[in-house]
Amino acid sequence: MLKIAFIGLGNMGIGMAQNLLNANYSLNVYNRTKDKSSTLKGDVKVFDQPDKAVDGQDIVITMLSDDETLNQLANGEHGFLASMKNGAIHISMSTISPDTSRELYNMHKIAGSHYLTAPVFGRPNAAAEAKLFICTSGDVETKEKAKAVLELLGQGIYDFGTEPGAANVVKLAGNFMIMASMETMAEAFTLAEKQGLDREQVAEFFGNTVFNAPIYKNYGTLIAKKQYQPVGFKSKLGFKDARLASKMALDAQMPAPLLSLVYNRLLSAVANGNGENDWVEGIAGSVSTDAGV
Amino acid sequence: MLKIAFIGLGNMGIGMAQNLLNANYSLNVYNRTKDKSSTLKGDVKVFDQPDKAVDGQDIVITMLSDDETLNQLANGEHGFLASMKNGAIHISMSTISPDTSRELYNMHKIAGSHYLTAPVFGRPNAAAEAKLFICTSGDVETKEKAKAVLELLGQGIYDFGTEPGAANVVKLAGNFMIMASMETMAEAFTLAEKQGLDREQVAEFFGNTVFNAPIYKNYGTLIAKKQYQPVGFKSKLGFKDARLASKMALDAQMPAPLLSLVYNRLLSAVANGNGENDWVEGIAGSVSTDAGV
Amino acid sequence: MLKIAFIGLGNMGIGMAQNLLNANYSLNVYNRTKDKSSTLKGDVKVFDQPDKAVDGQDIVITMLSDDETLNQLANGEHGFLASMKNGAIHISMSTISPDTSRELYNMHKIAGSHYLTAPVFGRPNAAAEAKLFICTSGDVETKEKAKAVLELLGQGIYDFGTEPGAANVVKLAGNFMIMASMETMAEAFTLAEKQGLDREQVAEFFGNTVFNAPIYKNYGTLIAKKQYQPVGFKSKLGFKDARLASKMALDAQMPAPLLSLVYNRLLSAVANGNGENDWVEGIAGSVSTDAGV
């Protein structure tokens, strides 16, 4: 059985790691905040340095909050990249920029290991229930070897070819689409509200008919109810993704005015000290405030 | 059996009228272009004046392109409003402004007839297959009486209360949401394309996972393929709806920057003489042009 | 000497009327709030109905807050239009839509009087000092006859031809340009502030060099100091002008995203109950709020 190191036990990682344990894998784990691992049930070894955690393992999975953290844990002090055994695979599942994946892909190649880009769509409960949608890009053989592990984490694997950054492009494009959907619903529901209708009834109608997709149903309910607690995804992380998407658009020479609109909404949330609040509030709350309701 | 007049045999109306005929209703029909009725199969009487078409009928259904046409056919020369029999019901299914419904509601009340707002979501094929989603608002008894007829035209009836304009608000908010979704997908797919990915594969991924709603699947395919033929819905009609939504936002004191964005996209299409082209081209084609692809 | 009726003694009108009195004209005046005329010095007769005020006069000057008020005083109960003597001239100096001028032009023609469009640029102090810039459009002979009177009110008369609405187009375009300048300065100064610079020093630099125009100097100082008192021009009147400009853009099929931006800023001010506050606050205050400073 493949030996796995799991790095990053946040809201998403904790559920993913447990799913691997449930399938009887042994895990070496590393998290900057050590006590996160205490809820894991199964054959777990906790390490206090990333390089030690990956030593001798076949697979290293990372699920971290941003490019900087990933780079730090891979290449900083006690970084794991240089400690991976020859031929081992790093499955990189964080939401990061395609450029970071392109650089890490090359670094792994030089170091004799492999890098597989595999970001996911889904909130923490989907991670816990192994219902994530997983996008992949990278070498064909690497994907083959990682397949069985990825299948334990999600309900579908969608491949976007061999260019290492491709799956990150899809992930960031998707997060932009989610932000844009929030802006869309917030404007529509608030307009309806100000015309005298019930926001929740309007949201329910669209979520059950022409917009009956998870994004519209789930975020639609939150937006209609103006329910911004508990925080599912922070505005500052949403802004990070808007920033990465904007950087990607700059590199590709792509004018994207709707991306600019949601970027500015979330930047405003951060600038006002509300970066820890939910991104639904960052976008939909701002629409309401502008409208005076 | 209720006697029905059907006014407006365009792409949408023709399928709806046929569904009533299929249920063995006799129809009086009126269309400005008379030969549109030639394909109808069943007990049809064709009239060359709206007032004659509604004479003695219990139900008058209108499915027209805009507020002006409806007002003209209701209140202009040979207008039908004054010719409706006492207690008859006008089911108004066109995409029009809430204000027009509010005014017509009052006019019918004075004239001794009833006005029911009942706009629909769905493209012509959905109309033909009786798969429309129908939104209603108006008097409770009127809705009760019209229910059996409406059920023959759609897969669901969603009621928004007694304020006559309410269902129009929902319809226009929904059309705004569709335009916003097109902008969203066009920016996301074009960004992915310029980053080296395949638009269609990206569209398919989102349409099968987190955005698996009809709007995203159907428009997503058109946008990904840059397929703007045949014309399903004209940019000039799309602009009309953006204009009505903006008017509604003005009346309700609702700042809506994303609505402004798609309004300007479609206004640009019209200003460039492309009002007859599909609204997908009006929005998504403009995103591509701006991006130089 | 020409006999003049002056209708509308607001912040602007009061100074203009005084300038005519200073030149020894006798004035019949009408204002909805009667005591406004008490500060006027000279040969003034105050009337309590607009039709009586214009009776027998050669020139009728209107300086009112909006289209609705002008239409009401011209054509409502005791309206002055029908009471103007044959050949008399109505000099219409309010900021109104070109369409209203087009309609009034035709009405006067039918009634045997003349309509001259003559909106102005300048704040109340410029009105008091006869330093207004006056834009005109209308019949050549009418302009000739009105010239001597207009010269007493401003520092320059700029003619835009015979189409009655033309001067209103220029006035509304200009007010849009002022709003856009405020947005421009607010974003630039706030960006500089957040980069650690002194807003006022930055404003002073630009106002003395490449942007040394009255608009940039005057509004620049207010924006830099975040000084929104006393109220010079209300946000709700600014929004009215943004609305009229948008209507004009709609009629002319003109996509104008920057107009949409300032329109939404001022609409938000109105929606939040701040319509009575200065439009500098409506625009620049909103930029600061979004930036968290």
Add this chain to the structure above:
Amino acid sequence: MLKIAFIGLGNMGIGMAQNLLNANYSLNVYNRTKDKSSTLKGDVKVFDQPDKAVDGQDIVITMLSDDETLNQLANGEHGFLASMKNGAIHISMSTISPDTSRELYNMHKIAGSHYLTAPVFGRPNAAAEAKLFICTSGDVETKEKAKAVLELLGQGIYDFGTEPGAANVVKLAGNFMIMASMETMAEAFTLAEKQGLDREQVAEFFGNTVFNAPIYKNYGTLIAKKQYQPVGFKSKLGFKDARLASKMALDAQMPAPLLSLVYNRLLSAVANGNGENDWVEGIAGSVSTDAGV
């Protein structure tokens, strides 16, 4: 007399260098394209390496197209920074990011020389006529020593304190303001045009009255005439400045929707292969295209 090295003889630099020669300074010059120096009249020595050009000089003036070029000439192969004599002053007049100035300031300090930020406002003809507006920031003594030289290049020196990046902030904020003014005029003049007025007459009116600043007069004429030749400032350089301003806004957490608007206009110009065209065309030409005129 101070010995000066001048690096960068583009459209701007050539006129500035000549002004120093006219004041009897001897110049060491370096330009990547060597023959640019052939038109200079006076005591000029041409060098083919930046390090040789600065050897022994008291003042080094740089006037280059972007951050990358400056960094390359300062710190790349044969870079001049390490060759400057102890206590010499680098007057950095290019339009670059504040961060680059902050870094170079520190590098000079370590190397024993001084860095003075001194970007300018003005087109090539203003540079040739010593009519530039010069913004400065940096050490007080350095500014004192550089003063006499700077006075030969401009009509005014405006100081923004000791923080090295401050003057760059002002310069980039100003270039944003110019872009925003172009968008403002383009929308206003095109709206007037589509309402039947003469663009040039409208431009002339505003340039002579409430907007009588150089920016509005000069760019206003070009925009009104749709005159995009000869190229005064390339769209790709304009976009570079919009990009630097956006980066500065990101760093300062400043949402700036109008900056986003002009950023996207110029990015679209670049994406469509029109980066070499004038930025007036990049912005105002795009407004016209959107409007179908």
